[in-house]
Amino acid sequence: MSKTITLKNVRLSFPTIWTPKAFNEGQAAKFSCNFLLDKETQEDQIKALQAAIKEAALGAFNGKVPPGLKVCIGDGEEKAYEGYDGSVFVACSTRQRPVIVDRDRTPLAEEDGRPQAGDFVNAAISLWVQNNQWGKRVNANLNAIQFVREGERFGSGAVRADSVFDDISSEQEEDALAESDFLS
Numbered sequence: 001m002s003k004t005i006t007l008k009n010v011r012l013s014f015p016t017i018w019t020p021k022a023f024n025e026g027q028a029a030k031f032s033c034n035f036l037l038d039k040e041t042q043e044d045q046i047k048a049l050q051a052a053i054k055e056a057a058l059g060a061f062n063g064k065v066p067p068g069l070k071v072c073i074g075d076g077e078e079k080a081y082e083g084y085d086g087s088v089f090v091a092c093s094t095r096q097r098p099v100i101v102d103r104d105r106t107p108l109a110e111e112d113g114r115p116q117a118g119d120f121v122n123a124a125i126s127l128w129v130q131n132n133q134w135g136k137r138v139n140a141n142l143n144a145i146q147f148v149r150e151g152e153r154f155g156s157g158a159v160r161a162d163s164v165f166d167d168i169s170s171e172q173e174e175d176a177l178a179e180s181d182f183l184s
Helices: 043-060 173-180
Strands: 004-021 030-038 073-075 087-094 099-101 120-132 135-149
Touching: 004 043, 004 087, 004 135, 030 043, 030 120, 030 135, 043 073, 043 120, 043 135, 087 120
Parallel strands: 087 135, 099 135
Antiparallel strands: 004 030, 004 120, 030 087, 073 087, 120 135
């Protein structure tokens, strides 16, 4: 049995939420993302998530947390990714497409352009315990995402043509070629 946990106002990172992707050859394609929680302002959510992970592990492993148990959360300081400093991250995935809605709970589509990496979202996740030949872990299923607001985008993003190129529409093609031919 898994319990749904709602994370409020967290940042979305590495979203593969519209089309599933297999990260290694032979793996099943999955939807996935990370959610970032600020260590200072979201300490209560971090503690609640840690407690839920511990409870799931204790329940699955006869009251003892196995040494070296891998879990779905980590310290952002250990990653060299933009925006991870000062955060705890939660890695989530699912084989079924997650529900993705806007602030008013209307469904969103990829064409809507949100949410994107760096945006703030609410997220519904559920924990599950893995105990098989591939290891012992507490994982997180990605159930649903609600867009909250835009955040500063992670990564370089697309280049705006108007910020890197001059308007040369009035120049003759010949003039443009002459200016750019530095080898002659």
